Amino acid sequence: MATPREQGFGQRLKRFFRPIVGYVKVLFDPATPWRIRMILAAGVLYLLSPYDLLPDWFLGLGIIDDLAVVSLLGLLAGRMTESDKRNGAE
Template sequence: MNDIKFGEILLPGDDDTQGSREKTVRKKFWPAFRKAVRHIPFARDLVAAFYCALDPQTPLRVRGILLAALAYFIMPFDMIPDFFAVIGYTDDVAVLAAAFAMVSGNIRPQHYEAADRALADEPIAADM
């Protein structure tokens, strides 16, 4: 991780990188989210970003940025490891906030509706 500059984390990446990130995010997002939800001040935005990143109608560059941020979020060891309780999530929050600022106009009401359903423990559709 020392070789990666903080600003490079949110690079969208090529098709192979995005595909790999999407696979990882699909598999690990919910377990990581459940573990971190008490430490993330914008859980609804995070879940909406998850749905936006997986929405095939989301522009490729936006999907890439969100997948990069979400992949960073689910990594167990990053700049500040998450096992350091509250402080361990500060870098995740910073990366996610930067990603949201870059792409917020692309997170649509349907993504927030899906997030609201997920946070209310309603059945979640796999595809939007």
């Protein structure tokens, strides 16, 4: 496996967008339970909202808090989905 330095720009870009594409696919998949969709939609709304935990201009940390919140909500939705699959729930 090539290190990030050895990978081309296209490969790094693909690796960057893979979670985003997965997030969108799950959000718009009709088989996704509504509570998972609501969690993912909350992440998107937080990202687009002008209100943040840290303002975007605050030492560059404002963007990091946006990414952290969206990532945590994505992880939560993923764990809930895995839990539903294990329990056989819809």
